[in-house]
Amino acid sequence: DCFELTTGLLSQAFTRLATGDAVLGPAADGGYYLLGMNALHSAVFQGKQWSTASVAADTRQDFERLALRWHELPVLTDVDEEKDLPAGW
Numbered sequence: 001d002c003f004e005l006t007t008g009l010l011s012q013a014f015t016r017l018a019t020g021d022a023v024l025g026p027a028a029d030g031g032y033y034l035l036g037m038n039a040l041h042s043a044v045f046q047g048k049q050w051s052t053a054s055v056a057a058d059t060r061q062d063f064e065r066l067a068l069r070w071h072e073l074p075v076l077t078d079v080d081e082e083k084d085l086p087a088g089w
Contacts, residue, residue: 002033004076009034013073021068026056027078034073035059041066051080 005025013023013036022041025034030053037044044062048055063070 001079002027002076003079005033009073009076016071019069020071022063022070023073024056024059024063024070025073026075028075029053029078029080030057031055031078031080032059033076033078037068041068 002025009025013025013034016023017036017038021038022044023034023036025032027033031051032055035044041062043066044059048058060070060072
């Protein structure tokens with residue numbers, strides 16, 4: 001659901017996972033378009049108010065609380081609703 005996501009960014013995410021625990025691709029609406037982890041940290045998915053502008057920020061806090069080494073990708077736009085589609089779709 002992210003038209004701006006490229007193979008280059010996906011490659012960068014995998015490269016970062018080679019030396020870190022997690023990678024986050026934040027979305028402009030406060031959520032995220034990509035979340036990668038080398039191991040499941042289920043706490044990252046708990047206690048969230050999903051579909052709100054605080055999800056990425058809450059996820060960052062979880063990474064810090066869990067002492068994970070993480071990297072953040074550029075902010076991109078994702079599509080959650082019809083209004084998020086680019087013009088002409």
